[in-house]
Amino acid sequence: MKKIVFIFILISIIAQSRAIAQTASGNLTIESYYKVKWGYADEFIALWKKNHYPLLKKLQDKGDIVSIKAEAPVLHSSEDSRWDFKVAITFKNEHLALDYSIIDPFKKDLYPDQEGYKKAEQHRFELLISHWDVIVEAIPLPQ
Structure with a gap:
């Protein structure tokens, strides 16, 4: 079942990316949204920072990622x-x-x-209600 969901997400992302022109720099921005079970957002974010963010930072240090920005709603x-x-x-x-x-x-x-890492990642995803990715592009505005 996980493979089917992954394949569906991958196909959706590819379809979206084909429909959107990349910026002049060639960069592509993906926003990932996470809806977490009530009361577990802090735990999810802590696990994300511990287990996923360091991997993204390595890619940023390598030059594959231009920027990483994380946000949570106030209300x-x-x-x-x-x-x-x-x-x-x-x-x-x-x-x-x-x-x-x-x-x-x-x-x-x-x-x-690796066993501990996989268990922590499994737990992080057990805290989720839903997750979706959106490819976005900047819209130039007049000055």
């Missing part, structure tokens, strides 16, 4: 439109944005206890 909206955590990642190009294997070389170096 909550209605349940149907609520999200608890958002991460905007700007990749150097479309290929890097859609290649999920680019973090693999860093996993063993950063997390030698």
Whole structure:
């Protein structure tokens, strides 16, 4: 089931990316939204910072990622439109944005206890109600 969901998400992202022109610099920005079970947002964010952010930082240090920005809402909206955590990642190009294997070389170096890492990541995703990714583009505004 997880493979089917992953494939669906990947196809959606590829379809969105094909429909959107990249910026003049070639960068591609993906915003990831996370809706977490009530009362667990802080735990989810702490796990994200511990287990996923270091991998993204390695990619940023390598030059594959241009910027990483994380945000949480100050106030909550209605349940149907609520999200608890958002991460905007700007990749150097479309290929890097859609290649999920680019973090693999860093996993063993950063997390030698792979069993512990996998359990923590599994728990992080158990805290989620939903997660979605949106490819965004900047809209130039008149001065």
